[in-house]
Amino acid sequence: MIEFLFFIEVVVAGLLAGTMYSLVALGFVLIYKASSTFNFAQGAMVFFAVLAFVGFMELGLPFVVSFFVTILLMGLVGFCTERLVLKPLMNQSEDTLLMATIGLGFVLEGLAQAAWGVEVRRLDLGIGDFPIPWIMDSAGLFISALDLTAGLVSAILIIVLALIFKYTKMGLGLRAVADDPGAASSIGIPLGNIMLLVWTAAGIVALVAGMMWGARAGVQFALVDLALKALPVLIIGGFSSIPGAIVGGLIIGASEKVLEVYVGPYFGGAIEGWAPYVLAIFFLLWRPEGLYGEKIIRRV
Amino acid sequence: MTAETDNILEIDAIEVIYDSVIAAVHDVSLTVPRGKIVALLGGNGAGKSTTLKAVSTMLAAERGMVTKGTITYDGTPVKTQNPAEMVGLGMVQVLEGRRCFGHLTVEENIIAGAYSRRLSKQEIRAELEKIYGYFNRLKDRRRSQAGFTSGGEQQMVAVARAMMAKPKMLLLDEPSMGLAPQLVAEIFNIVNELNQKEGVSILLAEQNTNVALRNADYGYIIETGHVMLHGTAKSLLNDEKVKDLYLGISKEGRKNFRDVLRKESALRPDLHQG
Numbered sequence: 001m002i003e004f005l006f007f008i009e010v011v012v013a014g015l016l017a018g019t020m021y022s023l024v025a026l027g028f029v030l031i032y033k034a035s036s037t038f039n040f041a042q043g044a045m046v047f048f049a050v051l052a053f054v055g056f057m058e059l060g061l062p063f064v065v066s067f068f069v070t071i072l073l074m075g076l077v078g079f080c081t082e083r084l085v086l087k088p089l090m091n092q093s094e095d096t097l098l099m100a101t102i103g104l105g106f107v108l109e110g111l112a113q114a115a116w117g118v119e120v121r122r123l124d125l126g127i128g129d130f131p132i133p134w135i136m137d138s139a140g141l142f143i144s145a146l147d148l149t150a151g152l153v154s155a156i157l158i159i160v161l162a163l164i165f166k167y168t169k170m171g172l173g174l175r176a177v178a179d180d181p182g183a184a185s186s187i188g189i190p191l192g193n194i195m196l197l198v199w200t201a202a203g204i205v206a207l208v209a210g211m212m213w214g215a216r217a218g219v220q221f222a223l224v225d226l227a228l229k230a231l232p233v234l235i236i237g238g239f240s241s242i243p244g245a246i247v248g249g250l251i252i253g254a255s256e257k258v259l260e261v262y263v264g265p266y267f268g269g270a271i272e273g274w275a276p277y278v279l280a281i282f283f284l285l286w287r288p289e290g291l292y293g294e295k296i297i298r299r300v
Numbered sequence: 301m302t303a304e305t306d307n308i309l310e311i312d313a314i315e316v317i318y319d320s321v322i323a324a325v326h327d328v329s330l331t332v333p334r335g336k337i338v339a340l341l342g343g344n345g346a347g348k349s350t351t352l353k354a355v356s357t358m359l360a361a362e363r364g365m366v367t368k369g370t371i372t373y374d375g376t377p378v379k380t381q382n383p384a385e386m387v388g389l390g391m392v393q394v395l396e397g398r399r400c401f402g403h404l405t406v407e408e409n410i411i412a413g414a415y416s417r418r419l420s421k422q423e424i425r426a427e428l429e430k431i432y433g434y435f436n437r438l439k440d441r442r443r444s445q446a447g448f449t450s451g452g453e454q455q456m457v458a459v460a461r462a463m464m465a466k467p468k469m470l471l472l473d474e475p476s477m478g479l480a481p482q483l484v485a486e487i488f489n490i491v492n493e494l495n496q497k498e499g500v501s502i503l504l505a506e507q508n509t510n511v512a513l514r515n516a517d518y519g520y521i522i523e524t525g526h527v528m529l530h531g532t533a534k535s536l537l538n539d540e541k542v543k544d545l546y547l548g549i550s551k552e553g554r555k556n557f558r559d560v561l562r563k564e565s566a567l568r569p570d571l572h573q574g
Contacts, residue, residue: 091361169415176401176412183399183458186358187465188387188416 009141010261011254016147018253019154020212025230025237025245026158027205032239033178034198035086037097041105043227045203047219048112049074050210054123054219055116067207074203075196077108082195090191109224121219125149129216150212157208161201162242170197178240232280238290247291252276308334308469308501309355314369316350316359316525324350324364326525330503332469337495337502339516339533341509341546347525348505349396352471355503356393357381374468387416390468396477396505398454400461402447406438409446409457413464427464434490435460452483456490463494469501470494476508484508488515509546513537521546 024046031039052073056066085100127149131142165171176184177194185191206227213223229252230245237248260272283290309332316325325347332338340348353359354366357378371378373391381389392413401409410431414424432439435456441449446457455475462470472491476484492515494500506512513519513533520530521542529541536542 091363172404172408172412173415175404175408176415179401179403180399182358182361183395183401184412185361185383186356186387186393186395186399187413187461188384188392189412190382190384 005140007258009143010257012141012143013147014254014257015250016144016151016253017257018250019151019158019246020209020249021229021233021252022158022246022249023154023205023209023212024227025233025249026161026242027202027209028230028234029240029242029245030161030198030202030205032234034174034195035097037094037101038239039202040098040101041108042202042206042230043224044105044108044112045074045077045206046210046213046227047221047223048077048108049203049207050123050214050219050223051112051116051121053207053211054121054214057123058121070207071200071204074207075200078196078199078203081199082192086195087192105224109221113221118221121214123211123214123219125211125215127215146212146216150215153208153212157205158242158246161205165242170194174198229276232276232283234290235280236283236290238292241290241292244290244292252279255279306334307331308374309503310370310372311351311355312370312372314351314354314371315367316347316354316364317367318350318362318364320365324525325354327369328520328522328525328527329369330520330527330530332501332503333518334501335495335499336517337492337504337515339509339512339519340503340505340522341507341512341519342522343507345524346522348522349473350525351522352393352473352503352505354378356391356471357383357386358393358395384416387465387467390466391471392462392465392467392469393471394458394462394473394475396473398451398458400446400449400454400457402445404446405442406444406446406449406453406457407442410438410460410464413461416465427466431460431463434463434493452479452487455479455483455487459487459490459494463498463500467500469503472502472504474505474507476506476511484511491515509542510537 024042027042027045028039031037031042049070053066053070056069057063061069081104085104086097089096089100125146127146129144129146132145132148135141135143165174173184173189173194174197176189177191181191209227210219210223213226233245233248233252235248236251237244237246256272256275259275260269263275264271311328311330313327313329314325315323315327317323328347328351330338330340340351342348350359350364353362353364355371355373355378359365360382373386374389376389378386383393401412404412407428410428411424414427419427437453438456438460441453446454449457459470459472459475475487475491479487488511491502491504495502504512504516513536516533518530519533519536521528521536529536529539531539537547
């Protein structure tokens with residue numbers, strides 16, 4: 001029984017951590033849908049956003065104000081990216097765009113550190129990383145309050161975004177651009193505006209993900225690499241699917257924790273770092289478009 | 301608008317160059333009178349699509365440029381506008397190959413056409429119903445994913461989507477492409493209806509000369525980026541040269557226009573006739 005409860009704890013902790021992978025993966029999906037490119041700068045955006053947020057807090061701004069100022073800042077980053085990077089590269093190959101996002105990543109990392117310094121910051125959201133007492137008492141499970149909050153916040157954000165895409169005009173525009181940018185522009189959907197919206201949304205997602213991770217592990221450069229965990233998430237879920245990002249994140253989160261605990265010891269531990277990539281490779285062999293990846297619809 | 305000619309579109313001697321080196325259109329001039337249907341005819345690579353894209357400013361997205369001549373739409377010179385601005389001015393292009401949003405439903409596709417307009421939900425519904433009035437077939441298919449509908453339905457979606465932008469002028473690029481004759485007739489009937497009831501002017505690029513001329517008021521035949529012949533649709537349908545080359549009524553083998561003109565001038569025998 002104790003064994004089983006422990007297993008449940010591991011899985012729940014994994015799933016909750018997984019929602020955060022989903023959140024970062026969502027940032028990638030947004031940009032992939034709109035411009036068919038894998039945005040390597042997403043990790044840097046996470047780092048940039050949360051470092052800016054902590055920076056504003058240190059300037060003495062209240063939590064909420066800092067949050068919204070950072071969102072504005074991410075909007076500005078999106079605007080500059082659209083104007084200075086995407087627009088000049090319009091109609092270039094997807095590889096060119098990919099390289100540009102790698103460059104953009106370096107620029108953002110550099111800017112963030114130049115502005116706010118390089119030391120690790122503490123981010124206190126007022127939620128401790130300790131087990132929630134009533135769950136501990138009633139079910140005998142140790143579930144971290146921070147994990148649970150992060151999971152809930154991620155879930156809410158994901159649902160809101162999914163609803164926006166499905167039911168708003170902007171969402172329709174985005175899905176149209178994702179399907180066929182040429183046709184979208186032929187009926188008057190302004191590609192530039194859609195890109196700006198998408199990059200801003202990706203920026204907000206990056207900020208929230210960065211805050212959740214930063215609260216646990218400190219706001220530091222390692223966030224950039226952590227964000228790349230989204231890569232196996234996307235390989236499993238599919239690059240262009242929001243449900244895929246969610247399910248992929250949960251699968252990666254849960255499986256990496258379970259593997260770490262039960263398989264890790266045979267490898268001397270710390271397999272969390274690479275196990276998801278191994279899983280991704282098996283997925284590539286089995287189902288290259290991912291669980292929810294859009295199979296290309298082609299009439300013959 | 302009584303004395304002067306009321307043309308919604310005037311193209312004057314344009315040259316179009318892709319990638320700064322490849323000339324696709326050398327010298328095309330044409331006019332579309334308001335409320336009329338004008339057919340732009342010619343084979344593959346004649347420059348039909350390029351001409352349409354020059355007008356809708358979709359050229360820039362393919363690294364093409366109008367290097368000579370002028371285009372005037374509804375009194376406005378077309379120069380640095382982008383496609384979204386042209387849609388705002390009431391000009392919408394239906395691209396070659398239908399280009400539906402495959403993962404969106406038929407209805408979402410059509411609603412996307414109203415993106416440039418500020419409409420309330422009720423207004424969109426009203427517009428939709430009006431559009432379904434022309435495209436009955438789409439109403440039954442409204443919830444289907446557009447990528448899985450038939451070619452004819454996709455062509456209808458593309459035209460319906462463009463109509464949602466409430467255009468004064470439609471540019472149609474090969475609406476008959478890859479469709480059975482019956483469907484081609486159905487689509488051209490709808491196009492004619494839209495022209496008459498909605499008063500939308502139409503510039504139509506087609507390879508299917510016969511169908512296009514039967515549905516148009518005026519026609520231009522272009523070849524390798526030059527206008528070879530133009531006239532009223534009726535006169536072109538009865539023109540011996542057109543019959544010979546484009547309507548397949550000739551007993552001789554197929555040639556191109558240049559050869560016919562050469563033969564007519566009787567300077568030398570036709571070298572290309574097999």
